[in-house]
Amino acid sequence: MKKIANLILASALGGAMTLGSYKLLVEDDNTASYENKSESAESFLPVSNTPNYGTNVDFTDAAEKTIHAVVHVKNVAVFKGGPRSIWEYNPYGTEGGRALQGAGSGVIITPDGYIVTNNHVIKGASEIEVTLNNNKTYTAEVIGSDPAFDIALIKVEPEGELDYIPFGDSDNAEIGEWVLAVGNPFNLKSTVTAGIVSAKARDLNVNDSSPQSFIQTDAAINPGNSGGALVNINGELIGINTAITSPSGSYIGYAFAVPSNNARKIVEDIMEYGDVQKGILGIRGGTINEQISNDRNLNISQGVIVGAVTPGSGAEKSGIQEFDVIRKIDDINIAKFSDLTGYINSKRPGDIVKVQLIRNGESKTVDIELTKLETYSLPTLGFEVANTTKEELERYNAPNGVRISRMITDDLPSSELIGGIISEINNKKVNSIGDVEQIMENRKKSNPIVITYHNLKGEKQRMIWR
Incomplete structure (x- = not known):
């Protein structure tokens, strides 16, 4: 996990949510939502639909289900001519010098060795080592990544089937719900910490053009937890731990995870298409705040107000207009701009979403086909x-x-x-x-x-x- 002062996302977010929906207006805060509960296509990755039960549950069951499916990921640089300095020397007994550039965690998501981690954990690696909880080590291949979401997919070739964590539905995660963070902080393998979901749809980015959508938790997450699992009490993956906010770079009570619905969509895109398929609604806008509400004589205090509509987009074809206020997309309530962006990021070009909006004080529902963002x-x-x-x-x-x-x-x-x-x-x-x-x-x-x-x-x- 990268050390960060103030607000640092552990990634080269060189492309934050390339949605085609961007902030134009001032907003007070941010939220997000994720994927629709009715899938347009059945997932081919292991997914669990187990309902969440009460919180009076022993954590040992969830820990036992997940600890063997979270791995230690090492980003290693190989210098064929030998180490250039003492700091680049690491005696592995191989030809040339090797130096550890960084380390983090990863989550096994299929029994044949597909692993999700953070892009910043494996970025720039000439070699990636994956160590399982049983101390077996494998060399991993990078299958693909999405720097915007700081998600990467890597693959190892195990001798047999591996323990894995099924994806849960991050839309169903509730504020106050117990969660476990599983990872390798400070190179300490197989560490489990407990906390609650502190907030959903949290946007940390100071760049207004790149809204994000994180699950916030107070489970202890430190450097090395990057790419590890955030799981619910059923042992289902609801997030990939990605960032903390701390003046020291270590845990002080706030940590953030990419929602599992977004991570799963990215992984499925990489596996099926070779790259991430990004659909856009085709608007620019911002979260409603008190000033906007007063200026537009709105009787509502939450939602996304449309600032502009992209010509040729699905939004334009469906009749979306400037100053429309979007309140709901499919089954997801839209209170803030990152609700919208978080949900759209879980969809693909060609998907049709049902948008509920308010225009001139009247409620209206339209179907919008998402177009591809290039x-x-x-x-x-x-x-x-x-x-x-x-x-x-x-x-x-x-x-x-x-x-x-x-x-x-x-x-x-x-x-x-x-x-x-x-x-x-x-x-x-x-x-x-x-x-x-x-x-x-x-x-x-x-x-x-x-x-x-x-x-x-x-x-x-x-x-x-x-």
């Missing part, structure tokens, strides 16, 4: 771009270009950039994210980057990155 991340520039529509180009007086869909850094004013159009990079016309990728890959890294940008007022500007 983006390209530009870490050097600090933002991500997506393909545009003809309507967007006309709106911003741009002859061609790609749209800035979200920020991945806090160094730039997101409110001024998100939604704008980039028509040229280094004096080369840009028509798609494919053009952007080609230009960025072929440029000389030592040269500055010059973009021609059309802002939300349709004004043409030039910006330079050195």
Whole structure:
């Protein structure tokens, strides 16, 4: 687990929820929801539907069910020429030097050796070692990852079947419910701590363009717990432990986990499609607060108000309008913006969601088909771009270009950039994210980057990155 001062998510959230739904308006707080209880397709991963019972239950049963399915994950760098310094030396008895770059935990989710962990645990590894609770060690292969959610899928090849933890339904987790955190803090194997669900749909990100949705718990989680299991008293996986907030980098009562419904969707996408299928509703908006409620004469204090509708999106085709207030999607109540983003992140392009909204004081329900989000991340520039529509180009007086869909850094004013159009990079016309990728890959890294940008007022500007 990475040490963090103030609020640090243990991941290169270079793409926080690439949803197509972004914050435009000021909000007081954040929440989230997850996946619909009625699946569009039956899951092919082990899933448990055991109902939660009362809390007067001995934790030993849940601990025994899960402790053997949580592994120690080591991120190892291999230097074929030998260690470059004493700090890179680790005597494993193999050729060349090896150094431990980082360590965390992982959760076995299938008996044939698929393991979920955090992306930051395995990021940059030249070799990944997985040690089971019985001290057997395997070399793991990275199958895929989603840096935005800090989730990675790795695989080992065991001699026989392994103990695993079935996915639970994180939507059913209730505030105040007992949970166990299982992992390897400070390299101490097989550690179990207990706590409760302190909050759901918690958004820690200070970057307003990248809302997140975590389960918050007061179960003790420390460095090394990253990628470990958050389980309920039935021994079902309801979250992947990911982050803490602490001035010291160690546990002080707050820890955060990626909800299991989101993690399972990512894993299934990687296993079935090879990458993460991200669907978008096609709106930008924000959580209703007192000021917004007063300004719009709303008689409600919770929900998501639509600030803009993406042309060509499912939201536009279904008639969603600016200033509509979204209160519910399928069976999920939408109180805050991260309720919406958390739930949409558990869905796929082509899925149809039922959106309940209020327009001009009247309730209305519409079906929206989610469309696929295709983006390209530009870490050097600090933002991500997506393909545009003809309507967007006309709106911003741009002859061609790609749209800035979200920020991945806090160094730039997101409110001024998100939604704008980039028509040229280094004096080369840009028509798609494919053009952007080609230009960025072929440029000389030592040269500055010059973009021609059309802002939300349709004004043409030039910006330079050195």
